[in-house]
Amino acid sequence: MTRIIAITNQKGGVGKTTTCVNLGATLSEMGYQVLVIDFDPQGNATSGSGVLKTTIEHDVRGLLLGESTFRETCILGTEAGYDLLPSDIQLTEAEVGLIGQARAQFRLKDVLAEQAESYDFVLIDCPPALSMLTINGLIAADGVIVPVQCEFFALEGIAALIETIDQVRGSHNPELVIDGVLRTMYDPRTSLTRQVSQQLEQFFGEQVFKTVIPRNVRLAEAPSHGLPVLRYDRLSKGALSYLALASELRKRLKLKKAA
Numbered sequence: 001m002t003r004i005i006a007i008t009n010q011k012g013g014v015g016k017t018t019t020c021v022n023l024g025a026t027l028s029e030m031g032y033q034v035l036v037i038d039f040d041p042q043g044n045a046t047s048g049s050g051v052l053k054t055t056i057e058h059d060v061r062g063l064l065l066g067e068s069t070f071r072e073t074c075i076l077g078t079e080a081g082y083d084l085l086p087s088d089i090q091l092t093e094a095e096v097g098l099i100g101q102a103r104a105q106f107r108l109k110d111v112l113a114e115q116a117e118s119y120d121f122v123l124i125d126c127p128p129a130l131s132m133l134t135i136n137g138l139i140a141a142d143g144v145i146v147p148v149q150c151e152f153f154a155l156e157g158i159a160a161l162i163e164t165i166d167q168v169r170g171s172h173n174p175e176l177v178i179d180g181v182l183r184t185m186y187d188p189r190t191s192l193t194r195q196v197s198q199q200l201e202q203f204f205g206e207q208v209f210k211t212v213i214p215r216n217v218r219l220a221e222a223p224s225h226g227l228p229v230l231r232y233d234r235l236s237k238g239a240l241s242y243l244a245l246a247s248e249l250r251k252r253l254k255l256k257k258a259a
């Protein structure tokens, strides 16, 4: 069984890419087959996986537009352990190129229909926008992880995101669920963090992961070395928190341990 998870929040800088890369690396170290899809023209998940954007021959843009194949595009066995569909700024062209095309919103789902079964997990790093790309991600996904930074404006965009998820569920993907809401850059010393965290628990209840990702400088440093934190400093609080998250997710999805 493959679990396709879109990691999404239209608010920028909340830890989507950090979660995608580090959860992906942790799950692959646990023995699962993992594919990470960089679905953001910023290409942060690509560089954070140790792939130089200048060396990419085929990217998600070409894949979505039908110009290249999955096999041509997929980078097998990155430094982070998982396979990667890389992106760079050209992905913005796909948004324009897809306008008016048949099944524009289903492009990622169509690509994955033939390929996803080789993987236990497919993690989609969505861009900070409720754009055509994010809709493609939500239509292709089984579940959504919403990273939220426990700060003042954190909750403002959440209603719009939930509405979008509901719309996608209502129109194209009835099985779509929220796999979890993840508190990131968590600093329990500040009362604001605690306050926002409580509000999240009231609003989302059990959907909020028990695991929190603390603010941890190792998590911020690791991408500049092109490594997941597990490879950069495996005893750091950041690495341990993503290990805990991977275990919680596995239990939540009632998955067997990887063989």
Ligand SMILES: Nc1ncnc2c1ncn2[C@@H]1O[C@H](COP(=O)(O)OP(=O)(O)OP(=O)(O)O)[C@@H](O)[C@H]1O
Binding pocket: 011, 012, 013, 014, 015, 016, 017, 018, 019, 040, 042, 044, 126, 127, 128, 184, 185, 186, 213, 214, 215, 216, 217, 219, 220, 221, 223, 238
């Ligand atoms: N737990 C953390 N502790 C410290 N720094 C973090 C943590 N999580 C993320 N960061 C840093 O915060 C910044 C934003 O994180 P990240 O790129 O993961 O967010 P994002 O939601 O993907 O951003 P965007 O919306 O631009 O795609 C990055 O510089 C990252 O290294």
Ligand SMILES: [Mg+2]
Binding pocket: 016, 017, 018, 040, 044, 125, 126
């Ligand atoms: Mg990002």
